[in-house]
Amino acid sequence: MKGWEKIACGIGGVTFLAALVWGALTFTHTPEIPLAESAGEFDHELPPSGELSETAEWGKPSPQGGPDWIFDIFTPPVIYFNETTGTFAVTPPFQEETGMADDFELRLLGIRREPYRFQLVAYAGNPGQYVLTLENLETGKDVFCAPGEILAEHQIRVDGFMEARKVPSTLREGRTEVFDLVGQATVTDLRNDRTYVLRHSKIAYQDQPSGVFSDPEGTQIVLRKGQSWRSSLASYTLLGIHARDRQVTVEKSSLVGGDNFQKILQSPNDDNPSDLTIRHTTGSDSLPEVF
Secondary structure, eight states: OOHHHHHHHHHHHHHHHHHHHHHHHHHHTOOOOOOOOOGGGOSSOOOOGGGSOSOOOOOOOOOOOSTTOOOOOOOOOOOEEETTTTEEESSOSSOTTTTOOTTOOOEEEEEEEEEOSEEEEEEESOTTOOEEEEEETTTTEEEEEOTTOEETTTTEEEEEEEEEEEOOTTSOTTOOSOOEEEEEEEEEETTTTEEEEEETTSOOEEEEEEEEEEOTTOOEEEEOTTOEEEOSSEEEEEEEEETTTTEEEEEEEESSSOOEEEEEEEOSSSOOOOOSOOOSOOOOOOOOSBO
């Protein structure tokens, strides 16, 4: 080994020994690092699993609304497709909750009383010489007649006419000298031999109310007790009307299997007024209960 190589090895050895001595001295004088406190000395302890509460108490929700409420909800309409007719509608073709369940094709819309086909709209003259003006709701034209006259064209007979005193409801008690004269005509319908009273201040209704229905295509159907409506699958007959409960009883007769069954339909809303135009008349009678 050459001389310079021996010198280099000596220097390396001395350096290695110096490093060992320095490391030993440093490890001996290193400050102690504090250890973490044991888990048993925590300020907050978790309760055992068996002591956890099974119910949670929630605070009352804040009101949603008012002048500072800036959010709103928009629900887009749902459009249904009727495969039978190939048309779209906002109501499903069959609705169980409103009376159209399974293959029952009629849905009850409401119960209403139909006005009689003639209404007393005006009169003039004196006792024994009265001239009455009746409105024909079927044609929209006025008919002029006198008490005792038979209108063969319209199948109606005017049996009599009288003026009745009507005291205003706003009149104070003890004062009866103020009253109104209200005309009242009694007629007989020659179609059904029924008698009707036509008053100038009230709408005259037919004896029986009607049930207003809707078929799967949305067409409105008006039936009275005993009347029927027929589809390509079955015939539906209105058996009875329970006006107070807003219910009707309908019998379905299948045209294919011949099966018959009855179903009670509930009206989803209040009684609908008639869509016929009545002029010069006000007020209405109360709705009878069962028909």
